[in-house]
Amino acid sequence: MKYSAKILDIADRGVLLNASDARMVGVLEGDRVQIMNHASGLSTPAVVDITTTMIPVGVIGIYGLTNRTLLLVDGTEVEVWEAKKPLALDLIKKKMNHEKLTKDDTRQIIQDIVNDSLSQAELSAYVTACYINGLDMDEVEYLTHAMVESGDRLKFSNHPIVDKHSVGGVPGNKISLLIVPIIAASGLKIPKTSSRAITGAAGTADLMEVLAPVEFSAVEVQQMTEKVGGVIVWGGATNIAPADDKIIVVEYPFKIDARGQMLASVMAKKFAVGADLVVIDIPVGSSTKVPDMAEGRKMAREFIELGERLGIRVECALTYGDSPVGRTIGPNLEVREALAILEGGDEPRSLIQKSLSLAGIALEMSGKAAKGQGYQMAEEILRSGKALRKLRQIIEIQGGDPAVTSESIKPGEFEFVVNAQNTGYIIELNNRALVSLARIAGAPHDHGAGLLLHAKKGEQVNAGDPIFTIYADRDWRLKMAVEEGRRLMPVIVEGMLLDRIPSEYRGQV
Amino acid sequence: MKYSAKILDIADRGVLLNASDARMVGVLEGDRVQIMNHASGLSTPAVVDITTTMIPVGVIGIYGLTNRTLLLVDGTEVEVWEAKKPLALDLIKKKMNHEKLTKDDTRQIIQDIVNDSLSQAELSAYVTACYINGLDMDEVEYLTHAMVESGDRLKFSNHPIVDKHSVGGVPGNKISLLIVPIIAASGLKIPKTSSRAITGAAGTADLMEVLAPVEFSAVEVQQMTEKVGGVIVWGGATNIAPADDKIIVVEYPFKIDARGQMLASVMAKKFAVGADLVVIDIPVGSSTKVPDMAEGRKMAREFIELGERLGIRVECALTYGDSPVGRTIGPNLEVREALAILEGGDEPRSLIQKSLSLAGIALEMSGKAAKGQGYQMAEEILRSGKALRKLRQIIEIQGGDPAVTSESIKPGEFEFVVNAQNTGYIIELNNRALVSLARIAGAPHDHGAGLLLHAKKGEQVNAGDPIFTIYADRDWRLKMAVEEGRRLMPVIVEGMLLDRIPSEYRGQV
DSSP: OEEEEEEEOOSSSOEEEEHHHHHHHTOOTTOEEEEEETTTTEEEEEEEEEESSSSOTTEEEEEHHHHHHHOOOTTOEEEEEEOOOOTHHHHHHHHHTTOOOOHHHHHHHHHHHHTTOSOHHHHHHHHHHHHHHOOOHHHHHHHHHHHHHTSOOOOOSSOOBEEEEEOOOOTTOOTHHHHHHHHHHTTOBEEEEEOOOSSSSOOHHHHHHHHSOOOOOHHHHHHHHHHHSEEEEEGGGTTSSHHHHHHHHHHGGGTOOOHHHHHHHHHHHHHHTTOSEEEEEEEESTTSSBOSHHHHHHHHHHHHHHHHHHTOEEEEEEEEOSSOSSSEESHHHHHHHHHHHHTTOOOOHHHHHHHHHHHHHHHHHHTSSOTTOHHHHHHHHHHTTHHHHHHHHHHHHTTSOTTOOGGGOOOOSEEEEEEOSSSEEEEEEOHHHHHHHHHHTTTTTSTTOEEEESSOTTOEEOTTOEEEEEEESSHHHHHHHHHHHHHHOOEEEEEHHHHHHHHHHHHHO | OEEEEEEEOOSSSOEEEEHHHHHHHTOOTTOEEEEEETTTTEEEEEEEEEESSSSOTTEEEEEHHHHHHHOOOTTOEEEEEEOOOOTHHHHHHHHHTTOOOOHHHHHHHHHHHHTTOSOHHHHHHHHHHHHHHOOOHHHHHHHHHHHHHTSOOOOOSSOOBEEEEEOOOOTTOOTHHHHHHHHHHTTOBEEEEEOOOSSSSOOHHHHHHHHSOOOOOHHHHHHHHHHHSEEEEEGGGTTSSTHHHHHHHHHGGGTOOOHHHHHHHHHHHHHHTTOSEEEEEEEESTTSSBOSHHHHHHHHHHHHHHHHHHTOEEEEEEEEOSSOSSSEESHHHHHHHHHHHHTTOOOOHHHHHHHHHHHHHHHHHHTSSOTTOHHHHHHHHHHTTHHHHHHHHHHHHTTSOTTOOGGGOOOOSEEEEEEOSSSEEEEEEOHHHHHHHHHHTTTTTSTTOEEEESSOTTOEEOTTOEEEEEEESSHHHHHHHHHHHHHHOOEEEEEHHHHHHHHHHHHHO
């Protein structure tokens, strides 16, 4: 049946039908219709909401995200009919029933995800089934290929192409801001797509956005990389492995860490940008995704095996993940810290060492540096100012201001300093609590929000010394963070207590 | 922060915020806010949609189903803040990780489901995890109690209370229309809550709705049952075990048959209406939920064990489920067939025998009939006209016309007769295909839509004889059903072919 489209500015997928029309089409709330724009040939399925007043009979309301596929304007005539059940449903049921998914099964599921043929509930069932029943390495390989095929790809004429990935879970991990310009300055190409924070305080894309726009198409990513050797963009805007972004949304509430899906997601993005050499940073620590070295080595082997199946050389670095990287958490603070190093600063050492180590591995893998000489070469590129110049080129080509300096980037105007209550050693920096605090202060949306750590694990502080400062762009956000900070106690200072316990014990004898 | 409410007539859960307000509250599309109406004290969480034009700054759009909890009018001032993560999420994750859920865990999950604190994706993860990892009998018992506690309950002063349930999967199963009045006419009480069809052509509630309203509160169900001995209502309107209706919605796309959840769902409804004696009809057949007798006996044992844990006496009947019950599928056709039997008709025998057998079991369990005499007593109640008079009382108390007769109920005005192409025996009636056809013709929404079977399995037909008639309320629905009927071939007639094969074989020797 034919309907007149009315575009509704609701940032969701779906359509709104008058109850009487829904009955005519034969659908209930939550059922799916297929919508066809005959003029353009564009067509998509969409889940139905029902109204009796907001949309008159003969009109179909189209939500914003659904119209991204249909490209309708008010009044366009569309055809609407009850949609067929997506083929993926039977295949997801198969996975629920402990069966292995074939290459074709996987491709169908990913296609239905990318086409928005699945509801959030259906997608969640898929993700849950894969999490519980697991994916073997064949299934992971199929999933990687299916994700690559579902989106855009880069095709460089000159190789090798380098890429890096950090498995995540450690706050303040702004190393890409150092590694990408070092690699690009060495003459290699590194088209870095990165993520925004979902549960974290700042993803690499959130950081880069402080310096320049980060939303580009795959073609633009390729062109910019050809010109200046590297970019740092938000992967979500590129249409590279787009299924992954949809999967992450349903994983988010449960913090699901489905190993197979994670491997496929990371490597699909590397494969799609044409990477030949990939360095994977695996932070190991109690609050990261990898609690111990044994688990880290296992994950490294899986990345390497998947890389072999895809024709990508992978090296992994197990890194220290028990404390934040550097002394800052939150967009502006982290960018300022990274820029200061590129400008010649030699603090914090842990951040510099981690960045140079990972960059060095990539330089050795590519043959730019001899075995064992990668770190030193990376350090020379950093110290010579070449990395800073390269980052400025990258900022400029992405549309930012290349004259930016660390001095020009300010944290939020509202701040609160947390002081040590007693003299002692910092015995714990709780990553999760620190991230939570930075988020409550407004990160990553408020660029100025975040934390500056004045003391790190193992350092001694005296009573009254500042331990960390909370920054926020908005007053009420700061207040909330300060309140929450009292409850969370993200930093624990102990000293005298360690002495007192045996004293008391002796007292009782 | 304070917002002015604007009620949006969208039959969904959720709220619509201006992008600028969403940023102020600190939520993204798909996050949850808590909305509080200080005047009434009513509060609920809701998932956020975002707009830049449909809702101005300072206003929050409230979708219809969310406003069922808040009871706001346009302009009511509400407070809105970022909602806390529902406690159920960690417990669902626990079930994903193969752990057993405790009584408290289960209660929390069900509470969050009933309060709409979980998104569809989160609910789906719970259902999928329970399906894949299964529930043991302890967990099923906890789930049953949690479902009961989540909703309203009936408290009768006189006992015993009888109830029945059919596990489903067999079309045309209109037996409740006969069993309920027989039981009530015997002097026992049977407050029957029933379901609408989700994947079927007509649930018992869809059938009863042809005769009378079916939407009542739990209190009304109790009062009507006290007065006339029985009712047939739609369970979805009663707020009895309300979590179940929400769970079914996410099971539907996958036709998930999670045993533990099914057991809990059925028995929670029985427990909540105060049933002492329950008869369970388990249709066995290749297209039902129970493919063979061994599986049927296993399910029966599970129902009985769960009943013992709940203090409910349960008896199960394994019934023939390979063909439809009776000769009709679809609301009006089925009601007409059942009424004709109550009016004195003696056809179809299979429907009469099944109804009397199950009613007889209940009569024996209650002590109304001696052991072995239940069937006969049920038959006397039916033949004496007492059951018809009782059904008319039930129709009247529910607000329908008690003078209704089978003659007055008409199938749809558009019909198409499918004739046998060749002479032979009906060797197959495909339940799934028959149901699919009835649904395409418009059942259960269009009450006149459905199928009348002129010949059943094992019967002989001659070429040109009618096999079945398709009825529809709307012309285009009939056309679609006729087309689909050609493809589905729900009835297979074979005869000559069986002779021809050996002849050909002999010819080759």
